[in-house]
Amino acid sequence: MSTPALALDDVTLGYDGRAVLKGVTLAVEQGEFCALLGPNGAGKTTLLRGMLGLLPVLAGRIEYGFDRRTSPPGYVPQRESLDPIFPLTVLEVVLMGTFARLRPLQPAGRRQHRLAAECLAQVGLDAIAKQPFWALSGGQKERILIARALAAEPRLLLLDEPTAGVDPGATVAIMDVITRLNRERGLTVVLVSHQLRIVRQVVRSVIWVDDGGAVKGTAEELLSPEHIADVFGAVAARG
Amino acid sequence: MSTLVQILSPDFLLRDALVGSVLVGVVCPLVGAYFVLRRMIFLGVALPQLSAAGIAFSFVGYRLAVGAHEHGNVSERELAMLGSFAFTLGGLLVLTAFERRGRETVEARIGVTYAIAAALTILFLAVDPHGDAEMVNLLKGDILATTRTSLTLLAYVLGAVVLVLFAFRKEFLLVSFDRDLAVVFGKRAALWDGLLYLLIGITISLGVMTAGPLVTFGFLVVPPLTARLVTRRMLSFSLVAAAIGGAAAFGGFYCAYRMDLPLGPAEVALASLMLIAVGAASMIRQGVARLRAP
Numbered sequence: 001m002s003t004p005a006l007a008l009d010d011v012t013l014g015y016d017g018r019a020v021l022k023g024v025t026l027a028v029e030q031g032e033f034c035a036l037l038g039p040n041g042a043g044k045t046t047l048l049r050g051m052l053g054l055l056p057v058l059a060g061r062i063e064y065g066f067d068r069r070t071s072p073p074g075y076v077p078q079r080e081s082l083d084p085i086f087p088l089t090v091l092e093v094v095l096m097g098t099f100a101r102l103r104p105l106q107p108a109g110r111r112q113h114r115l116a117a118e119c120l121a122q123v124g125l126d127a128i129a130k131q132p133f134w135a136l137s138g139g140q141k142e143r144i145l146i147a148r149a150l151a152a153e154p155r156l157l158l159l160d161e162p163t164a165g166v167d168p169g170a171t172v173a174i175m176d177v178i179t180r181l182n183r184e185r186g187l188t189v190v191l192v193s194h195q196l197r198i199v200r201q202v203v204r205s206v207i208w209v210d211d212g213g214a215v216k217g218t219a220e221e222l223l224s225p226e227h228i229a230d231v232f233g234a235v236a237a238r239g
Numbered sequence: 240m241s242t243l244v245q246i247l248s249p250d251f252l253l254r255d256a257l258v259g260s261v262l263v264g265v266v267c268p269l270v271g272a273y274f275v276l277r278r279m280i281f282l283g284v285a286l287p288q289l290s291a292a293g294i295a296f297s298f299v300g301y302r303l304a305v306g307a308h309e310h311g312n313v314s315e316r317e318l319a320m321l322g323s324f325a326f327t328l329g330g331l332l333v334l335t336a337f338e339r340r341g342r343e344t345v346e347a348r349i350g351v352t353y354a355i356a357a358a359l360t361i362l363f364l365a366v367d368p369h370g371d372a373e374m375v376n377l378l379k380g381d382i383l384a385t386t387r388t389s390l391t392l393l394a395y396v397l398g399a400v401v402l403v404l405f406a407f408r409k410e411f412l413l414v415s416f417d418r419d420l421a422v423v424f425g426k427r428a429a430l431w432d433g434l435l436y437l438l439i440g441i442t443i444s445l446g447v448m449t450a451g452p453l454v455t456f457g458f459l460v461v462p463p464l465t466a467r468l469v470t471r472r473m474l475s476f477s478l479v480a481a482a483i484g485g486a487a488a489f490g491g492f493y494c495a496y497r498m499d500l501p502l503g504p505a506e507v508a509l510a511s512l513m514l515i516a517v518g519a520a521s522m523i524r525q526g527v528a529r530l531r532a533p
Contacts, residue, residue, distance in 0.1 A: 072423055077419060083276070087476045096412070
């Protein structure tokens with residue numbers, strides 16, 4: 001059995017020394033497509049930030065199935081966290097992903113530009129490389145941020161609600177890109193989402209965050225109408 | 240035309256002041272670009288004032304620790320530089336450390352810093368009986384008094400600031416635009432923030448020493464705001480901001496010399512006029528585009 005892409009062993013995560021999630025033990029296997037779900041305020045983003053190394057681990061251990069220094073994870077943040085005051089073209093945003101493997105004083109050269117163009121092509125937006133990033137629609141911006149994450153040449157891709165606030169057509173396009181990356185490139189994907197109906201169609205496993213902890217199981221098990229009704233009520237279970 | 244020829248001639252009496260002016264006009268916007276992008280504009284008001292307080296404090300501190308200073312027994316510019324740099328960098332570090340603990344009261348903190356710095360500047364000057372005209376000139380940043388030695392120092396230091404800014408621009412962009420991504424990539428975000436703040440501190444200290452708090456703040460903020468209206472890319476944004484700053488400094492110098500106006504305010508007024516003109520043109524262009532849209 002191969003080393004998991006990501007393994008959490010009795011992990012406690014929180015802010016300012018206060019635990020939000022305690023005793024989290026789970027593993028995400030190589031090539032797995034996993035959704036990180038749970039009610040609002042349960043700690044989904046806390047767990048994702050812990051997985052990314054953005055939050056210090058208060059107790060326990062997080063291990064990666066790859067060398068984080070040479071191959072950092074790909075990260076797609078919520079697009080609202082980025083400030084539109086920055087004058088950036090689409091290509092400049094995607095090129096930022098290549099900075100992961102560049103040393104200080106090493107400029108983004110031809111290889112990095114070629115890689116950025118390839119990543120843009122993978123998300124189907126290579127034709128708009130020179131356009132201002134902020135002029136794009138929400139769905140296009142998300143795909144550009146996915147391209148930026150790919151430009152880091154990651155083995156693990158973590159996405160924070162990539163389909164939040166985008167129209168249904170764009171949601172389908174985004175999920176299609178992520179599913180293809182998982183199936184065709186074997187990229188391990190962890191995706192935070194609120195949209196159970198969409199997630200149910202594409203993921204095989206689910207990390208369920210609730211009550212100060214997190215459990216991992218199959219999508220059939222954790223997204224069963226009984227479990228959803230138990231957490232959200234009968235209306236959500238029918239969605 | 241003859242004024243322009245006179246200003247550009249190699250033996251122009253105020254040539255050093257002109258060169259110093261343009262240097263500050265070009266370099267301040269390069270640093271100020273990060274002030275605008277990181278939404279730290281109010282810091283651009285408070286820090287030059289802190290720098291001025293540092294200049295005034297250095298003389299009071301010297302008098303308290305060593306004794307009364309006379310012209311010649313201690314270099315006033317070196318003292319002033321030390322005080323200016325210490326106060327600017329110290330204030331910057333304290334304010335940014337507090338900023339990370341919560342953004343909700345950041346404007347209040349900067350406002351209080353400005354008020355304290357302005358009051359201290361006046362109090363320090365009042366306390367030191369040797370607070371003579373030369374010290375007041377240092378505080379105002381009397382650019383016309385620029386000497387060849389101070390210009391050389393200014394050119395070397397600001398040149399180094401520009402080199403570092405461009406050499407590490409991908410790191411500065413990454414930590415400014417998406418700090419989380421920088422951390423995920425294993426970059427030392429705090430180190431890059433620290434280096435950027437150091438460059439900001441150096442530029443403001445030298446800017447205030449050379450041109451005064453008003454001009455320094457004006458050039459930190461106004462040219463980048465103008466450039467933001469007309470550029471789409473990061474590199475062109477920085478370069479256009481620097482070009483606008485340089486042009487406003489030169490144009491302001493020309494107007495001040497020709498019309499016998501105070502130099503600093505003339506430069507800032509011209510930079511502001513450029514912002515208003517570009518802003519108006521931009522609004523008209525957007526209005527026309529909206530009318531033409533189907």
